[in-house]
Amino acid sequence: MKINKPKHDVNPDLAKERLKCNFNIEEVTNIIDGGKDKTVQRKKIEDIALNNGASLDEVPEECLSIKERYENAVRKSCVYGNLVRNEMLEITGIENFESPVLRRTADAFFKDISPFMLHLGMFVPTLIGQCTPEQTAEWLPKALDMQIIGAYAQTELGHGTFIRGLETTATYNPEKEEFVLHSPTITSYKWWAGGLGKTANHCVVMAQLYTQGKCHGTHLFIVKIRDLDTHMPLPGITVGEIGPRMGFSSADNGFLRFDHFRIPRENMLMKHAKVEKDGVYVKSAKHGKLTYGTMVFIRVTLVSEMSFNISKAATIAIRYSAVRRQTELRPNEPEPQILDYPTQQHKLFICIATAHAFQLTSCWLWNTFQAVLADMKKGNVDTLPELHALSSCLKAVSTSDALSHIEQCRFACGGHGYMLSSNLPFIYSFVAATRTYEGDYTVLLLQTARFLVKASEQAEAGKKLTQTVSYLNRTANADRLNWDNTHEGIIKSFQVIAAGKIGQCVKSIRDRTASGMDYEDAWLMTTVQLVGAAEAHCRAVLLNTYWSEMRKITEASSADVKKVMHQLAVLYLMYWALEKTGDLLKYSSVSKKDLDELQRRYEELLAELRPNAVGLVDAFDLRDEILHSSLGSYDGRVYERLIEEAHKSPLNDEPVNQSFHKYTKPLMLGKL
Numbered sequence: 001m002k003i004n005k006p007k008h009d010v011n012p013d014l015a016k017e018r019l020k021c022n023f024n025i026e027e028v029t030n031i032i033d034g035g036k037d038k039t040v041q042r043k044k045i046e047d048i049a050l051n052n053g054a055s056l057d058e059v060p061e062e063c064l065s066i067k068e069r070y071e072n073a074v075r076k077s078c079v080y081g082n083l084v085r086n087e088m089l090e091i092t093g094i095e096n097f098e099s100p101v102l103r104r105t106a107d108a109f110f111k112d113i114s115p116f117m118l119h120l121g122m123f124v125p126t127l128i129g130q131c132t133p134e135q136t137a138e139w140l141p142k143a144l145d146m147q148i149i150g151a152y153a154q155t156e157l158g159h160g161t162f163i164r165g166l167e168t169t170a171t172y173n174p175e176k177e178e179f180v181l182h183s184p185t186i187t188s189y190k191w192w193a194g195g196l197g198k199t200a201n202h203c204v205v206m207a208q209l210y211t212q213g214k215c216h217g218t219h220l221f222i223v224k225i226r227d228l229d230t231h232m233p234l235p236g237i238t239v240g241e242i243g244p245r246m247g248f249s250s251a252d253n254g255f256l257r258f259d260h261f262r263i264p265r266e267n268m269l270m271k272h273a274k275v276e277k278d279g280v281y282v283k284s285a286k287h288g289k290l291t292y293g294t295m296v297f298i299r300v301t302l303v304s305e306m307s308f309n310i311s312k313a314a315t316i317a318i319r320y321s322a323v324r325r326q327t328e329l330r331p332n333e334p335e336p337q338i339l340d341y342p343t344q345q346h347k348l349f350i351c352i353a354t355a356h357a358f359q360l361t362s363c364w365l366w367n368t369f370q371a372v373l374a375d376m377k378k379g380n381v382d383t384l385p386e387l388h389a390l391s392s393c394l395k396a397v398s399t400s401d402a403l404s405h406i407e408q409c410r411f412a413c414g415g416h417g418y419m420l421s422s423n424l425p426f427i428y429s430f431v432a433a434t435r436t437y438e439g440d441y442t443v444l445l446l447q448t449a450r451f452l453v454k455a456s457e458q459a460e461a462g463k464k465l466t467q468t469v470s471y472l473n474r475t476a477n478a479d480r481l482n483w484d485n486t487h488e489g490i491i492k493s494f495q496v497i498a499a500g501k502i503g504q505c506v507k508s509i510r511d512r513t514a515s516g517m518d519y520e521d522a523w524l525m526t527t528v529q530l531v532g533a534a535e536a537h538c539r540a541v542l543l544n545t546y547w548s549e550m551r552k553i554t555e556a557s558s559a560d561v562k563k564v565m566h567q568l569a570v571l572y573l574m575y576w577a578l579e580k581t582g583d584l585l586k587y588s589s590v591s592k593k594d595l596d597e598l599q600r601r602y603e604e605l606l607a608e609l610r611p612n613a614v615g616l617v618d619a620f621d622l623r624d625e626i627l628h629s630s631l632g633s634y635d636g637r638v639y640e641r642l643i644e645e646a647h648k649s650p651l652n653d654e655p656v657n658q659s660f661h662k663y664t665k666p667l668m669l670g671k672l
């Protein structure tokens with residue numbers, strides 16, 4: 001495999017680690033990419049995007065002012081967008097504009113977020129999913145060619161989770177064949193949309209549709225908000241940026257207010273419902289929630305996004321841990337590499353395993369999503385509820401797990417992990433947002449819980465359930481599972497835990513309604529348990545999917561690769577079994593002795609994986625340009641880079657800052 005050769009000598013400890021690795025790194029890279037040809041294609045695209053240095057900044061992003069940061073991000077977005085349009089899409093095929101390879105190369109251009117991210121990330125997918133063929137022909141080519149730049153404006157100042165409560169109105173006027181968009185209150189300001197503040201000239205807007213005096217609920221509209229030539233907001237539009245936030249600093253998240261703003265009738269996205277010229281409302285969708293389709297799509301893609309982010313953080317932390325030496329173990333012996341500490345391995349090896357678990361699960365989820373889309377094309381929407389339940393819980397749990405693992409990677413790098421130049425704070429703050437946006441963690445798990453409660457009732461009634469909940473058929477009347485200390489035994493025990501928790505929720509709801517509560521209150525009082533049950537279901541799905549997909553994907557692998565991939569998956573199963581011992585004790589016959597044995601085996605596995613740790617993160621094949629990290633680069637020149645980055649601080653531009661003469665010296669002299 002061609003590696004982009006480091007310019008400097010590799011740190012000797014890191015070089016030694018690479019000699020220890022006992023499996024073929026390239027083979028694992030091919031597995032992660034989805035095949036050798038995909039690796040070749042990815043590298044070709046990365047070379048186009050990154051070899052000319054266009055992604056590099058002279059001054060680190062974090063040292064720029066808010067305005068400079070935004071302007072620099074727009075400059076790079078345009079360079080990058082042009083490369084995508086002219087060279088990269090030719091290789092992936094235009095239909096693969098959402099290819100993970102493009103997403104990955106984009107990360108080399110931005111430590112933070114591109115102001116154009118939501119254009120390709122949500123605006124274009126909404127056009128694809130919500131337009132009629134005529135509308136697609138009108139808008140999509142312009143959007144893909146960047147002739148128009150769009151945002152996705154759904155959330156309002158006062159309403160995020162509860163979409164049905166949005167206040168923005170779109171009232172149809174049959175005389176003029178126009179919709180009038182209006183923001184009636186301050187809470188109805190559109191708020192948060194990425195790229196909306198300063199960059200976008202169009203946006204997709206979610207608004208309450210009124211026609212013939214009746215409200216038909218939320219629908220999507222495409223709205224031109226700025227003049228294409230001057231970029232000035234159009235009359236009736238108030239638009240701006242919402243102000244500094246924890247991350248997403250260069251994404252110009254925006255606000256938008258409509259004052260009786262008129263758009264043509266054709267600008268309602270009419271794939272699932274339309275308003276005729278005379279104002280008659282016609283619904284063609286067979287399912288009430290098809291206008292929420294972009295959210296389902298993004299939730300599906302976020303699982304792979306989380307894998308990518310964990311793999312970046314793990315690469316940084318593991319390479320750093322191979323270079324960093326700390327604390328004498330025995331007097332007069334050299335300080336060990338911190339990677340030799342089992343506690344460090346415990347923090348980090350689970351990150352490698354989780355990156356694989358999420359990658360394999362995301363491929364499986366993507367295939368499920370495609371199958372549901374194919375069903376829907378044939379008019380069958382029966383498989384949508386299961387997809388919604390699945391994408392909701394996997395989005396919630398993968399973003400939440402990614403966040404805590406990335407935080408562990410930062411802890412694993414000690415003080416240097418706190419430096420922005422390590423890139424760990426950027427990765428962390430980006431992932432922190434994913435736990436909230438596209439549906440908050442709790443809210444999405446409660447959506448899954450709705451589906452699980454229904455499934456449990458169906459199982460009770462003897463009905464055969466769909467694949468991801470079929471374990472409820474087998475475990476509905478199981479009391480406590482007989483503990484079986486095998487890999488399949490652990491997976492089964494997670495299914496029994498999920499079934500037990502769902503059953504307990506159903507019982508709590510029934511007990512509460514039996515004691516006189518109405519169903520809504522009984523549900524509300526049970527929501528803490530319901531969130532736990534949905535999380536347990538998601539763990540069962542993740543463990544089962546990772547295990548079975550790993551076995552499938554390594555069938556033809558070499559013995560060494562098979563072994564290390566197997567070890568990672570076993571580590572994942574054991575880690576979660578040990579994390580959930582309380583549940584195991586409650587729902588299975590596991591004994592203290594069994595748990596002690598599991599702990600011992602887990603610790604042995606950490607030691608077995610230790611020699612391959614650096615090889616495993618090298619297999620993620622993340623170029624230095626993508627990692628942006630003083631701690632994680634391929635050559636391990638950690639200390640040299642930290643010093644180089646320190647010198648870039650604007651505070652080091654002059655030996656004495658003017659504030660000394662203005663304030664400190666007068667204070668020292670008592671003359672302030």
Ligand SMILES: CCCCCCC/C=C/C(=O)SCCNC(=O)CCNC(=O)[C@H](O)C(C)(C)COP(=O)(O)OP(=O)(O)OC[C@H]1O[C@@H](n2cnc3c(N)ncnc32)[C@H](O)[C@@H]1OP(=O)(O)O
Nearest residue numbers: 121154160161162163164289292295305388437438439450
């Ligand atoms: C690398 C990519 C980067 C991307 C960057 C992205 C930046 C961020 C962008 C955004 O955040 S855009 C805004 C996203 N907003 C949300 O996600 C809001 C979350 N809220 C919701 O999704 C929904 O409002 C809700 C919480 C699901 C509830 O919706 P609603 O009140 O309308 O429905 P219910 O009455 O609760 O349920 C009725 C029924 O419908 C089912 N259902 C709900 N949603 C869907 C769906 N998407 N698909 C299919 N079915 C759905 C729900 O389960 C109920 O089913 P039943 O139980 O009645 O059978």
Ligand SMILES: Cc1cc2nc3c(=O)[nH]c(=O)nc-3n(C[C@H](O)[C@H](O)[C@H](O)COP(=O)(O)OP(=O)(O)OC[C@H]3O[C@@H](n4cnc5c(N)ncnc54)[C@H](O)[C@@H]3O)c2cc1C
Nearest residue numbers: 152153154155159160161192193194433436437438439442
């Ligand atoms: C970085 C970022 C980018 C974003 N980009 C966009 C964008 O491009 N376009 C866009 O339209 N939106 C965007 N959003 C908005 C985002 O989708 C919402 O913030 C998100 O859906 C959560 O809604 P909320 O902020 O209203 O939270 P709320 O719904 O107010 O939630 C607050 C708290 O209440 C709890 N809660 C709410 N409802 C319930 C319930 N029913 N049961 C139990 N608990 C509940 C939640 O769990 C949470 O803890 C973005 C947000 C962020 C942070």
